[in-house]
Amino acid sequence: MIDTAHALRILEAVLFASETPVSILVLRQAFEDEYDTQPDQKITNAQIESWLNQLSAKLIDSALELTKTASGYRIQVRPEYARIVNRLWPERPIRLSQALLETLSVIAYRQPVTRADIEQLRGVTVNSQILRTLFDRQWIAEDGFRPVAGRPALLVTTKHFLDAFGLQSLEQLPELQEMNDIIHDLSEKKSE
Amino acid sequence: MIDTAHALRILEAVLFASETPVSILVLRQAFEDEYDTQPDQKITNAQIESWLNQLSAKLIDSALELTKTASGYRIQVRPEYARIVNRLWPERPIRLSQALLETLSVIAYRQPVTRADIEQLRGVTVNSQILRTLFDRQWIAEDGFRPVAGRPALLVTTKHFLDAFGLQSLEQLPELQEMNDIIHDLSEKKSE
Amino acid sequence: MNQIAESEVETQIETDTEAYTESLTAPFARVNDEWFSELPDDLYIPPEAFAIMLERFEGPLDFLLYLVKKNGLDLVKLDIAPIATQYLNYISLMQQLDIELAGDYLVMAALLADLKSRLLLPAPKSLTVEDDPRQSLLARLEEYARIKQGAAQLNDQLVEGRDVFAVTVGVSHVLPDDAEPEIVRFDAEILQLAMRAMLSRPRVVEHRIIAEEVPLEDRIIAVRHAIQHGKSIRFDHLLVRSQGRMGIVVTFMAILELLRQQEIEIVNDGLKDDLQNNTHQNATLLTIRGRTHAA
Numbered sequence: 001m002i003d004t005a006h007a008l009r010i011l012e013a014v015l016f017a018s019e020t021p022v023s024i025l026v027l028r029q030a031f032e033d034e035y036d037t038q039p040d041q042k043i044t045n046a047q048i049e050s051w052l053n054q055l056s057a058k059l060i061d062s063a064l065e066l067t068k069t070a071s072g073y074r075i076q077v078r079p080e081y082a083r084i085v086n087r088l089w090p091e092r093p094i095r096l097s098q099a100l101l102e103t104l105s106v107i108a109y110r111q112p113v114t115r116a117d118i119e120q121l122r123g124v125t126v127n128s129q130i131l132r133t134l135f136d137r138q139w140i141a142e143d144g145f146r147p148v149a150g151r152p153a154l155l156v157t158t159k160h161f162l163d164a165f166g167l168q169s170l171e172q173l174p175e176l177q178e179m180n181d182i183i184h185d186l187s188e189k190k191s192e
Numbered sequence: 193m194i195d196t197a198h199a200l201r202i203l204e205a206v207l208f209a210s211e212t213p214v215s216i217l218v219l220r221q222a223f224e225d226e227y228d229t230q231p232d233q234k235i236t237n238a239q240i241e242s243w244l245n246q247l248s249a250k251l252i253d254s255a256l257e258l259t260k261t262a263s264g265y266r267i268q269v270r271p272e273y274a275r276i277v278n279r280l281w282p283e284r285p286i287r288l289s290q291a292l293l294e295t296l297s298v299i300a301y302r303q304p305v306t307r308a309d310i311e312q313l314r315g316v317t318v319n320s321q322i323l324r325t326l327f328d329r330q331w332i333a334e335d336g337f338r339p340v341a342g343r344p345a346l347l348v349t350t351k352h353f354l355d356a357f358g359l360q361s362l363e364q365l366p367e368l369q370e371m372n373d374i375i376h377d378l379s380e381k382k383s384e
Numbered sequence: 385m386n387q388i389a390e391s392e393v394e395t396q397i398e399t400d401t402e403a404y405t406e407s408l409t410a411p412f413a414r415v416n417d418e419w420f421s422e423l424p425d426d427l428y429i430p431p432e433a434f435a436i437m438l439e440r441f442e443g444p445l446d447f448l449l450y451l452v453k454k455n456g457l458d459l460v461k462l463d464i465a466p467i468a469t470q471y472l473n474y475i476s477l478m479q480q481l482d483i484e485l486a487g488d489y490l491v492m493a494a495l496l497a498d499l500k501s502r503l504l505l506p507a508p509k510s511l512t513v514e515d516d517p518r519q520s521l522l523a524r525l526e527e528y529a530r531i532k533q534g535a536a537q538l539n540d541q542l543v544e545g546r547d548v549f550a551v552t553v554g555v556s557h558v559l560p561d562d563a564e565p566e567i568v569r570f571d572a573e574i575l576q577l578a579m580r581a582m583l584s585r586p587r588v589v590e591h592r593i594i595a596e597e598v599p600l601e602d603r604i605i606a607v608r609h610a611i612q613h614g615k616s617i618r619f620d621h622l623l624v625r626s627q628g629r630m631g632i633v634v635t636f637m638a639i640l641e642l643l644r645q646q647e648i649e650i651v652n653d654g655l656k657d658d659l660q661n662n663t664h665q666n667a668t669l670l671t672i673r674g675r676t677h678a679a
Contacts, residue, residue, distance in 0.1 A: 009255040013273035014280060016256060017549040026280065033279045061197070063205035064553060076554040081205035085555050087225050088206060088218065096570065099328070101578035108575055115283055122582055123321075124328045125286060128545070129211050129552070136554045150282055165572040174576035208553045256551060268548040277549050286545040290442055293535035301534050313531055315524070316443030316488045357541040358548070366537035368530045 002035065002043075007051050008058065010034060015055075019132040020142055020153070021072035024048055100130045107140055108161070108173060112154035114146055139164060194227065194235075199243050200250065202226060207247075207258070207267050213355055215264035216240055262354030262361060286329075292322050299332055300353070301368060304346035306338055331356060435483045444492030445528040447471065452525065462518040465503055468496040472601075479599045494637055495521075497600060501644045598630045603638035608647065611674030616651045619670040639672060648672045 014030045015022055024045055031043045052073060056066040063081040067074055077085055103126065106118045118126050134140045139161035145151040157170070167173065206222045207214055216237055223235045244265060248258040255273040259266055269277060278285045288296075295318065298310045310318050326332045331353035337343040349362070359365065441447040451467045475493045478485060499517045542548050606624075610617050622635050642648045654670040 005253070009273060010276055013255040013269050013276045016551040016553065017269050017274075017277040030276055030280050034276060063201040064208060074554065077205045077209050081201060082555045084202055084205050084222055084226060085209040088222055089210075096574070098578065098581070101574055102582045105575040105579040105582070109579055119283075123585070124325060127328075128284065132211075132552055132554075152283065164570055165575065166569050167572055172572070174572055176576065176579060208551060209555045211552050213550075259548075266544075267551045268544065269551060271542055271547045274546075274548055284545075286543070288539060288543065288546065290535065293539050294442060294531060297531050297534035297538055300538065301531065313524075313527060314443055315445035315492060315528065316486070356544045357538060358544065359541070366534070366540070368534050 002031075004051070004054065007031070008055050011048075011051055011055050015066070015073060015075050018074070019128050020135050021069045021074040023072040026072070027052075097130075099127060100133065103127075103130050104134060104139065104157075104161075107134075107155050108157050108170070109176060111156045111170075112143055114152035114154060116152060118155075137164070194223075196243070196246065199223070200247050203240075203243055203247050207265060210266075213261050213264040213266040218264070219244075259358065260360060261358055262351045266355070289322075291316075291319060292325065295319075295322050296326060296331065296349075296353075299326075299347050300349045300362070300365060303348045304335055306344040306346060308344060310347075329356070435478075438478070438483070438485075438489075442532075443486075444471075444489045445525060446532070447474075447489070448492070448525060449529055449532070462516070462522065464518045464521060465500060468500050471496055472500070476599050476601055493600065497637075497641055498644065501641055504645060598627045598634040600634055600637055600641070603631075603635045604641055607635065607638050607642055607672075608674075611648055611672060614674050616671055616673035619654070619672070639670070642672075647675060649675050 010030055011027065014027060018026075027048050028043055028045065031048070035043070052066065059065055059075070063078055064075050065078045067076055102122055103118055106121050107113055110117065110121070115126050115131075131140075137160065138158055140155050141158050142153040143156040145153050162169065202222055203219065206219060219240050220235055220237065223240070227235070244258065251257055251267070255270055256267050257270050259268055274285075294314055295310055298313050299305055302309065302313070305313075307318050307323070323332075329352065330350055332347050333350050334345040335348040336346050338346055354361065354364075438447070441450065448467060448471060451470050455467065455470070472493055475485065475489060499521060502517050544550050603622075607622055610622055619635075619639070622639075624631055627634070639648065643650070649672065650670070651673045652669070652671040
């Protein structure tokens with residue numbers, strides 16, 4: 001039998017470390033990784049939901065709460081304490097750094113993409129903070145996964161992203177035609 | 193008198209919501225914002241530290257811990273639960289190659305150094321990709337230049353570097369071996 | 385071969401290297417000069433293994449450290465010449481096995497060749513500690529060893545993002561899909577600019593200088609041969625066309641080497657010519673001559 005206290009700590013590790021809301025599928029994955037020796041002891045969704053309830057209860061005495069969104073579970077600061085945070089960092093997520101913009105534009109122009117796709121294109125590791133900021137603003141969302149080993153999540157932009165950039169649809173994104181020329185030029189030079 | 197349970201929740205809201213470690217100054221600010229009606233009831237650093245200790249104790253039964261780094265306090269997933277995170281998102285954990293560690297070590301222990309210093313010390317050409325990764329993670333920064341021909345930029349480590357490596361200051365860097373020990377180690381015959 | 389004490393590299397060679405030497409298709413640089421008369425002690429490693437072995441090292445200093453540790457040399461006594469010898473032998477062998485070497489390894493090879501040749505010279509009477517070439521190499525090795533140890537210690541720290549994960553939770557409410565559009569508007573143009581900046585950034589390529597097979601020792605032999613009996617010869621006549629640029633560089637290194645060993649002298653340093661009048665016909669080039677009193 002799995003020790004409840006340990007189960008709750010596993011949930012905590014996953015939920016707190018995740019940059020995105022965590023689906024029940026991913027949560028089950030975490031337990032299967034941890035208890036892979038007992039294949040007969042399958043952990044059910046009901047079991048996980050029961051632990052989630054207990055975790056929620058554990059958080060009652062804190063400034064945090066467990067919420068359920070369309071794409072899964074996430075822990076956030078309770079609304080009554082959000083005020084304190086917002087007073088401390090009033091301009092919180094609006095800094096659009098070059099790294100953030102590049103990450104966002106890869107997702108916007110090349111969606112759906114995995115984290116690895118972004119790294120491949122940018123040539124540097126994806127900064128977790130940036131993804132979290134984008135998720136926090138709800139400019140990006142997860143939309144399924146690529147059916148390869150590790151089942152990496154596919155990232156897409158959302159309606160809120162379109163709103164923030166004054167776009168009606170993705171077709172209105174500024175054209176990348178020129179860029180294709182640049183790429184073409186570059187590859188031409190290489191082959192010389 | 194401030195209710196301790198409420199104080200702990202304020203700390204939680206701020207520490208959990210922050211993207212970077214939080215200094216004691218900012219924590220005090222959070223309390224002053226909250227209790228600005230009683231200017232006589234100044235909250236001391238000692239008071240905050242005492243609450244931080246209690247918060248730390250509150251986390252004992254969880255997968256999380258409170259830690260102190262160069263720029264302040266941060267809540268993190270305990271190393272023993274990080275394994276779960278690593279397994280779930282295998283692409284996430286950063287990898288530190290030997291070349292990167294050596295480059296970083298030169299900068300950390302011998303700062304400020306130029307690129308040429310690093311090459312001279314390691315005996316190999318500096319890999320631009322590595323420097324870019326270090327800049328991208330904000331572990332290193334340029335700090336002036338050496339007043340010689342070409343005015344090469346001087347590289348130093350940053351607070352982010354200390355934060356990432358769980359150090360409160362450069363003085364906490366593990367000590368390097370004494371010259372004599374090195375000679376001794378090098379001269380030691382292989383036991384086989 | 386592994387049973388042979390590591391420190392006996394200097395003497396162990398004669399016994400079983402003959403067969404190996406003959407098995408090499410490329411002519412092994414086996415000359416009277418002491419530093420090419422011996423072979424590395426792990427000879428029966430296939431070429432691929434050499435390449436893999438070299439990949440384990442972070443560069444020539446790391447490789448030198450390995451050789452130092454492996455041989456258990458007394459660095460207090462500045463016992464560095466045997467290491468230089470071994471290093472040069474490995475490099476020479478790898479070149480003959482067509483293993484690509486990063487330029488850094490060749491730079492170190494030149495430095496060690498220089499060190500060795502200087503050690504052969506009679507020590508100047510006023511040799512100070514700082515002048516001792518072994519001392520400065522030792523200092524570099526020590527400093528590198530220290531930095532390497534520093535790197536290991538950094539690696540032992542609990543690193544955020546690898547061993548621990550900083551926690552950040554969201555604050556804002558989750559907006560419903562039909563929420564009012566955000567007030568902050570950004571120009572979609574900045575996305576295109578970001579994408580352009582990113583895609584036009586030069587791809588990061590790891591530059592590896594590929595060493596052509598021009599072993600320094602081969603060039604030394606060739607130069608020695610060319611200036612036999614005090615003959616003088618112009619630099620360009622020493623070059624082998626097929627060896628290309630690397631051939632020029634290595635031949636020049638060979639000349640410097642022989643100069644140090646006082647086997648040759650310069651007849652014309654090729655510097656007097658006015659650059660503007662310099663044509664291919666009357667170009668003055670470095671010209672050298674064998675010193676008759678040299679052995």
